[in-house]
Structures are given as C-alpha cells and as structure tokens.
Amino acid sequence: xxxxxTLRAKLAHAYRPxxxxxxxxxxxxxxxxxxxxxxxxVAVVGAQLYEYEGTQYRVEVAPGEFEDLPQLEPPSREHPFxxxxxxxxxxxxxxxxxxxxxxxMFLAVAFAMVIGVPLGLVSGYRGGRLDRVLxxxxxxxxxxxxxxxxxxxxxxxxxxxxxxxxxxxLAVGVVYIPQYFRVVRNxxxxxxxxxxxxxxxALGAKERTILGRYVFFNxxxxxxxxxxxNAADAILTLASLGFLGYGVQPPTAEWGYDVSxxxxxxxxxxxxxxxxxxxxxxxxxxxxxxxxxxxxxxINPLLRARGAAGKAIAGEAxxxxxxxxxxxxxxxxxxxxTVPTLETGVExx
Amino acid sequence: MKGSSLxxxxxxxxxxxxxxxxxxxxxxxxxxxVAPGDPIKATVGARLSPExxxxxxxxxxxxxxxxxxxxxxMAGALTGDxxxxxxxxxxxxxxIADTAPATFELAVFAMVVAVIVGVVVGALAGRLRDTPFDxxxxxxxxxxxxAPIFWLGLLAQLTFAVNLRWFPTAGRASGFDAPEEITGFxxxxxxxxxxxxxxxxxxxxxxxxxxxxxxxxxxxxxxxVRVNMLQxxxxxxxxxxxARGVAEGRVLFRHAFKNxxxxxxxxxxxxxxxLLGGAILTETVFSWPGLGAAIVGFIGSRDYSxxxxxxxxxxxxxxxxxxxxxxxxxxxxxxxxY
Numbered sequence: 124x125x126x127x128x129t130l131r132a133k134l135a136h137a138y139r140p141x142x143x144x145x146x147x148x149x150x151x152x153x154x155x156x157x158x159x160x161x162x163x164x165v166a167v168v169g170a171q172l173y174e175y176e177g178t179q180y181r182v183e184v185a186p187g188e189f190e191d192l193p194q195l196e197p198p199s200r201e202h203p204f205x206x207x208x209x210x211x212x213x214x215x216x217x218x219x220x221x222x223x224x225x226x227x228m229f230l231a232v233a234f235a236m237v238i239g240v241p242l243g244l245v246s247g248y249r250g251g252r253l254d255r256v257l258x259x260x261x262x263x264x265x266x267x268x269x270x271x272x273x274x275x276x277x278x279x280x281x282x283x284x285x286x287x288x289x290x291x292x293l294a295v296g297v298v299y300i301p302q303y304f305r306v307v308r309n310x311x312x313x314x315x316x317x318x319x320x321x322x323x324x325a326l327g328a329k330e331r332t333i334l335g336r337y338v339f340f341n342x343x344x345x346x347x348x349x350x351x352x353n354a355a356d357a358i359l360t361l362a363s364l365g366f367l368g369y370g371v372q373p374p375t376a377e378w379g380y381d382v383s384x385x386x387x388x389x390x391x392x393x394x395x396x397x398x399x400x401x402x403x404x405x406x407x408x409x410x411x412x413x414x415x416x417x418x419x420x421x422i423n424p425l426l427r428a429r430g431a432a433g434k435a436i437a438g439e440a441x442x443x444x445x446x447x448x449x450x451x452x453x454x455x456x457x458x459x460x461t462v463p464t465l466e467t468g469v470e471x472x
Numbered sequence: 473m474k475g476s477s478l479x480x481x482x483x484x485x486x487x488x489x490x491x492x493x494x495x496x497x498x499x500x501x502x503x504x505x506v507a508p509g510d511p512i513k514a515t516v517g518a519r520l521s522p523e524x525x526x527x528x529x530x531x532x533x534x535x536x537x538x539x540x541x542x543x544x545x546m547a548g549a550l551t552g553d554x555x556x557x558x559x560x561x562x563x564x565x566x567x568i569a570d571t572a573p574a575t576f577e578l579a580v581f582a583m584v585v586a587v588i589v590g591v592v593v594g595a596l597a598g599r600l601r602d603t604p605f606d607x608x609x610x611x612x613x614x615x616x617x618x619a620p621i622f623w624l625g626l627l628a629q630l631t632f633a634v635n636l637r638w639f640p641t642a643g644r645a646s647g648f649d650a651p652e653e654i655t656g657f658x659x660x661x662x663x664x665x666x667x668x669x670x671x672x673x674x675x676x677x678x679x680x681x682x683x684x685x686x687x688x689x690x691x692x693x694x695x696x697v698r699v700n701m702l703q704x705x706x707x708x709x710x711x712x713x714x715a716r717g718v719a720e721g722r723v724l725f726r727h728a729f730k731n732x733x734x735x736x737x738x739x740x741x742x743x744x745x746x747l748l749g750g751a752i753l754t755e756t757v758f759s760w761p762g763l764g765a766a767i768v769g770f771i772g773s774r775d776y777s778x779x780x781x782x783x784x785x786x787x788x789x790x791x792x793x794x795x796x797x798x799x800x801x802x803x804x805x806x807x808x809x810y
Contacts, residue, residue, distance in 0.1 A: 147602055259488075263495040268746045271754070271767070275503055275783065278771055282508045359620060363753055366622045367768060382623055387566055392713050401623035408618035416614065416695075 145420065152417030158410025166221040175202075175212035177219025177376030183299065195388070205395035207373065207381075207389065213395060217403050219376025221314050228290050228357040229294030232350055239303025240346065246304070247311030257304070265301035272298050273360050277369045278440045286372050286413055294369075295360045306349060310342035317341075348419045355411035362404050378404050481802045486490035489795045493607055496787040497549050501542055502720050504780035510534070511776040515558045532556065532777065536788070549784045557770065557778030567766060571750075573656035574644055575762030577683065578754070579747035585686025587740060590693020591729075592636030597694065598701025604725055616691035622705060625684050639680045642759040681758040685751055689743060697741055728785040734805050738797055745793035749786035808810035 170176075181189040192210040204213035246257045260446055264272070277286070277294035284290045312459040314320060315338060323333050362379030370377050378400035385397035508514070512528050520528070529535055532555075535542060554564035562570070565790025597609035616624075634640040644650070644658065651662035653668035662671035704710065705728050713727045714720075751769060759765070763782060768771040 145602060147607065199604060259491050263492050263499065266492070266742070266794060267496065267499075267787065268749050268790070271783065271786070274752070274767075274771065275779070279503055279507045280780075282514075328587055341713065355618070359618070362620050363622070366620070366753065367756065369771070379620065379622070382620070382626070386626060389626055389635055397623070401620065401626075404620050404623065405615065405618045411620055412614045416610070430528055 137367065145171070148420035150417075151413045152421070155410045155413030155415075155417060158406055159414065162221050162407050162410070165218055165223065166225050169218045170222060172217055173215060175215035177211060178218040178367045178374050179212070180210035180265040195393055195396070205398045207384065209384075211376075212372070213381075213399050216376040216381055217378070217399055220378040220381065220400065220403060221407075223371065223375065223377055224358050224361060227292045227295060227361050230289065230292035231357045232299065232353050234292060234296040235299035235353065236303055236346065236350065240307050240343075241299040242300075242333065243307030244311055244338060244342070247308035248315055248330070248338060250312075254308075258308070261301040261304045264298070265305070269298040269356075270360060270363055273364060274367065274369055277364055281369075282389050286370070288371065290458075291361060291364065293370050294364065295357050299349075299356075302349050303346065306345045306398055308343050310345055312342045314338050321333065339412050342424065348415055348422055351411055351415035353416060355408045355415060358404060358408050359412065451455055475481055477806075478802060482799060483536060485795060485798045485802070490789055493788060493791045494546075496791060497546060497784060499782050500780060500787055501545050502503075503723050504776050504783065505541065505545065507536060508776050511558050514774040514776065528558070532558070532689045545780075545784075549568045549788070554781035554784055555777055557781070559770070559773050559774050559775045560778060564778060564785070567778070568782060569656065569764045569765070571761060571763050572748075573658070574760060575750050575755070575764065576638060576748065577657060577659060577674075577678060578681055578751060578760055579744060581682035582685040582689060582747060582751070582754075583740070583744050585683055586689035586693050586743075589687065589690030590697050590740075591736075593690075593770035594694040594697025595701055595729055598698040598705060601702065606698075609698065611635075613691040613694040613698075617689055617695075619688070620633075620751050620753075621684065621688050622757045624688065625681070625754060628680050628684050629757075640677050641680075642757075643677065645670060647763055649673040680759055681754050684758075685747075685754045692743075693736075693740065697732070700735055701728055704728040721732050734801050734807075737804075738801060741800075742790075742794060745797075748789050748793065 126378050175182075176456055179192070181191045184190045189373065190210060193202075195208055196206045196215075198205045202212050202214065206212055207216070234319060242257060246254045273294045275298055277290060280286070280290040296336070319339050320333060323337050328337075357361075361370060361377070362382070365377040365379030365381075366383045367379070368383070370380055371378060382397050383401040385393075388394075388396045501558075502664045511594075512520075512525055512532070512534065516528075530771060533541060536544075545555070552565065554568065557567070559652055560567065593609045593612070598607040600606050629641050649670060651658055651667045651674070652665050654661045658674040659671065662668070662674060675744045676723060707728075710723060710728050718727070751760075752760050752764035754760065755762045755764040756768055763786070767779060767782050770782070781794050
C-alpha cells in the first residue's frame with residue numbers, strides 16, 4: 124500500500140511540470156510522441172505485416188521460380204507507394220528505412236550520452252587542469268561543422284569497417300558528445316556547491332558515490348531535451364550521409380540514399396520515388412523536434428508563460444527552487460549564447 | 473576602468489582561441505592523416521608501379537616519421553600552406569582560392585534571407601506568444617528544420633526551374649554569362665567591370681540555392697529569436713518602458729530586441745562561419761562549385777591530402793570568425809566582458 128501511494132506521489136510529482144506548462148507545450152509533446160510512436164510501430168509491426176521487403180526486387184511465384192517486381196510503377200493497390208527504378212517497393216523501403224533510422228538514432232544518442240555525461244560529471248566536479256583541457260577539446264569539436272565531422276568520421280571508419288549500422292551511428296553520434304558534456308558539466312559546477320553534496324563529502328562518501336548518487340540525479344534532468352533534439356538531428360544527419368553516399372552500404376533501405384537515387388526520376392515526372400522518403404524524414408524529425416521543444420518549455424521555467432507558471436506555482440515554495448536551476452548554466456556560456464538548450468543549434472547544411 | 477575590462481576580455485578571448493585552433497588542427501591531422509592510412513594507395517595506388525608510388529610518397533613527405541609530418545603540417549597550416557592533393561595538380565591553396573568565392577556568395581545571400589525571415593517572424597512570434605501567428609511561426613521553424621535540404625532543393629528545382637522556368641536549375645553563371653574573373657567573386661567582378669548583364673545572371677543563379685538554404689537556416693533563427701525575445705520581454709525594463717507609454721513597436725525592437733541581441737548575434741555569427749566552410753548538401757544539390765562540393769568530390773576520390781587541407785582551412789576560418797564575434801560582442805555589450 125505504502126509503496127503504491129509513494130509511487131503515485133512520485134508520479135504526480137514528476138508530472139507536475141507538465142501541468143504547469145502551457146497548453147501549447149503539452150499539445151506539442153503529445154503530437155510529437157504520437158508521431159514517434161507511429162514510426163516505432165511501422166518499424167516493428169509494419170515489417171511483419173507488409174509483404175515486400177526494402178531490398179526485394181522479385182517475388183517467388185512457385186518454388187524456385189521468380190518474377191521481377193515492376194519497374195517505376197506508379198502507386199497502385201499492389202504497391203501503395205509505387206516501385207523504384209531498381210524494382211524495389213517504395214513502401215517496403217520506407218519501412219526498412221524506419222528500422223534503420225531508429226536503430227542508428229538510438230545507438231548514436233546512447234553513444235554520445237555514455238561518453239558525454241560521465242566526462243561532464245567528472246570534469247565539472249574535479250575542475251582544475253583536466254576540466255580546462257576537456258572544455259577546450261569539447262569546444263573545438265562543438266565549433267566544427269557537424270555534418271562535415273560526421274562525413275570525415277564515416278569516411279575514416281570505412282578504412283577499417285564495412286559501412287553499417289554501428290559505424291553510421293558512431294559517425295552521427297560523435298558530434299553530440301560536447302552537448303551532453305557542456306550541460307552536465309555546467310550543471311555539476313553549481314550542484315557541487317550545494318549543502319547536500321558538501322554533507323556527503325563531510326560524511327566521507329567516496330567520489331563515485333557522490334557523483335553517482337547525489338550529483339548525477341540532480342543534473343540528469345537537463346539531458347532529456349538534448350536527447351530528443353539530438354535524436355531528431357541524428358535522423359537528418361543519417362539521411363544526409365546517405366544522400367551523399369557515405370551512409371550504410373547500398374542497397375540497404377535508407378531514406379536519404381533513396382532520395383539521391385530518385386533525383387533523375389523527378390524531372391521526368393516520377394514523383395513517388397523521391398516524395399515518400401522525403402516525407403518520412405520530415406515527419407519523423409518533426410515529431411522528435413516537437414517532443415524536444417515541448418520538453419524544453421516544460422523543463423526550462425524561464426520559457427514558461429509568466430501568467431501560466433505564476434498561477435500554477437503561486438503559494439508553492441517551488442518557485443524559488445525552480446529559477447536558480449535554470450540559471451545554473453554558467454554565465455559566460457549564457458552570455459555567449461552557447462548554452463546548449465539547443466533551440467539554438469547551428470545548422471550545417 | 474571600462475577600458476581595462478575590455479582589454480582583459482579581448483586578451484582572454486584571443487588566448488582561448490590559440491589552443492582551440494591547435495586542438496582543431498591536431499584533430500584534423502589525427503582524423504585525416506594518421507587514421508585512414510596511405511593517401512597514395514587509396515587514390516592512384518592501383519594505377520602506379522611500386523617505384524612511382526615510392527616517388528609520390530617521397531614527394532608528399534609521407535616517408536617521414538609521423539611527428540615530423542605533424543610539425544610540418546602545423547607549421548604549414550599556420551602560415552597558409554595547406555599542402556597538395558594527390559589527384560589534382562593545383563595546390564590546396566589554389567583550390568580554395570578557386571572555390572571559396574562561390575561559397576562566400578552563397579553564404580552571404582543565404583544569411584541575408586535567413587536573418588530577415590528569422591528576425592521578423594521570430595520577434596513577432598515572441599511578442600504574440602501563443603497566438604495563431606506564434607504557433608504558425610514555430611511550426612514553420614520546426615517543419616522547415618525537419619525537411620532535409622537536399623529534398624527541399626529538389627522540390628525547388630522541380631517547381632521553379634523545370635516547371636515554371638523562372639530560374640536556372642543549378643550552377644553558377646558560366647561561359648559567356650560569367651563576368652571576367654578578377655577576384656573570383658562574381659558579384660564583385662561584374663561590378664568592377666560594369667558588366668550588368670553578368671551581375672543579373674549571377675544573382676539569377678543565386679536565387680534558388682540561396683533562398684532554399686536561407687529558409688532552412690531562417691527556420692532555426694525564428695526559434696532562436698523567439699526564445700530570446702520571450703526572455704527579454706519578461707524583463708522589468710520592458711514593463712517600465714510600456715508604463716512610460718513608449719510605443720509598442722519601439723518597445724519591441726529598441727528595448728526588448730536590442731537586449732536579446734548578444735546570443736542572437738553569436739549564433740548567427742557561428743552559423744555564418746559554418747556556412748563559409750561550405751554548405752555541403754546545398755552545393756551538391758545545386759551543383760554549386762564551392763568548398764563543400766570540392767570536399768565531397770575529394771572524399772569521393774578518397775584524396776585524404778586534399779580533404780585534410782580544405783578542412784584545415786575551414787577550421788581556421790571558424791576559429792577566427794568565432795573570435796571576431798566575441799570581440800564584437802565585447803565592444804557592443806559590457807555585460808559580456810569579464
């Protein structure tokens with residue numbers, strides 16, 4: 124009973140920022156989540172239900188006897204999104220592309236987080252020379268055009284590996300490491316001065332414990348916004364790599380590569396080979412961005428409408444606690460406008 | 473007092489840029505010289521005899537110890553010598569001189585479009601928060617950000633070049649249309665030579681790639697300007713200005729926008745710096761003969777030396793432009809100084 128009620132209290136507590144956020148933000152988040160969920164379903168269930176695979180150009184009509192799929196057939200009942208020059212079914216490739224995009228996105232973001240977050244924690248907590256070196260290196264990576272870096276890394280990796288999901292994810296993900304690093308580091312800088320951290324230190328807690336239990340859970344809340352916005356960016360970067368021919372090995376279904384293959388079709392009036400993969404990229408990236416933007420409104424109280432937030436928080440002691448948290452990012456970074464809350468990301472196209 | 477804090481700020485900024493450039497160049501060296509292996513074998517290796525390969529290696533200095541190569545690379549990069557490609561007779565410096573003007577013109581044109589779109593829509597969306605205009609502006613920002621630019625470019629080419637025939641499909645002005653080359657900057661060249669037909673053609677070619685790229689970046693700027701406006705519009709001095717009866721337009725642009733400028737100018741400046749490094753996708757789609765297209769070409773022929781040289785140049789440009797932005801911010805806004 125008690126566990127249930129504490130769980131309920133915890134959930135209510137976790138949900139409270141959403142309640143306080145403006146209606147628009149909530150609507151944004153839910154529309155975004157619906158889109159993302161739809162693509163997850165397409166990737167997981169769609170592949171089971173739909174009869175053509177992305178790289179399939181013929182069907183087995185009798186044992187050992189194959190019949191080619193039609194070439195460049197307009198959307199029809201048999202092929203709802205049409206077929207390509209290589210006799211692939213476009214819908215089948217959209218589904219395959221969704222599987223690939225989600226897998227690469229997940230790996231890339233996880234990779235960046237696993238490296239960026241601990242480095243940020245240690246760098247912010249220890250300070251000193253290590254911190255200065257790491258900050259400079261991360262700034263250098265952050266300043267570098269992200270698509271160019273992704274191209275170079277994927278290019279470099281092809282010297283060692285077959286291009287595949289993992290190498291694509293590495294190329295896409297490296298670019299995000301500095302973002303986690305910065306947010307976590309700056310946040311750690313302020314949290315480590317808090318009395319509870321000092322208390323833990325005075326009680327003789329090990330650095331690992333302090334970082335892992337006390338600091339980590341206080342700084343980790345700034346991660347979800349970056350995470351979703353990076354996920355959106357990862358889809359775009361993967362598609363860009365694919366478009367340029369540095370993505371995964373053809374003919375693996377990949378939306379950007381499919382658009383590049385469709386360039387010659389477009390001028391002769393064949394629209395379906397380029398249209399659908401483009402729409403797939405736009406909708407999935409929009410969905411992820413909506414979630415990120417909405418979360419940002421929810422988590423960053425400075426962006427909440429004055430009226431809405433004021434009313435909801437009025438009388439609660441929370442307000443005092445909420446504002447400094449947003450102000451915790453270090454001042455220099457705020458002044459330089461490089462606080463990676465990322466509604467401000469720089470575009471590299 | 474004021475002078476000393478500004479001087480201190482400038483000194484610190486310059487001092488911070490130096491290690492950043494060194495680290496960037498080292499990263500480039502590691503990624504493009506050390507990691508991928510032999511640039512000769514990767515490109516022309518199959519077509520040459522072992523003796524010829526050895527000769528080329530010697531000529532490019534690839535037989536020296538890696539540390540010697542590193543020292544030579546750093547010294548060259550800092551004195552403006554970016555090395556030689558394997559697959560092109562020109563030096564990397566010459567290639568940059570040939571392609572950078574095209575990239576520069578595209579970058580400036582796109583920035584103008586992006587800044588106009590971003591500032592106007594973003595400021596109004598911030599002011600009209602949660603109205604249909606705000607929601608529309610935000611949605612525009614999000615959806616255009618989500619659209620892959622190569623796809624938008626294709627769409628623009630199909631609509632405005634193939635179907636409507638308003639603009640050329642791709643490329644810069646060429647052949648008889650192009651101005652006589654003096655600087656390589658076509659706009660500048662056609663003005664110098666008073667060749668107004670060439671100027672018109674140059675601008676005509678710029679419209680499609682420039683507007684496409686500008687709109688996409690403008691979408692990001694809309695969000696940037698909006699968020700910063702929201703924060704300054706809540707400030708007490710804005711309320712005070714309103715209370716004094718200052719006209720709303722003036723409140724919006726003189727009081728709120730001006731104070732939101734530092735982060736906005738910073739990001740816009742960084743964006744411009746990155747554009748100067750070549751809009752890889754835009755240049756590829758529109759066959760725009762700039763730095764980005766050159767890099768893609770050299771990566772395609774696996775010419776590590778050329779890629780390394782061009783990327784080095786881009787890294788230096790970015791570091792210098794970010795330094796300039798910080799310096800400008802330091803002059804404009806005393807809050808930025810230490």
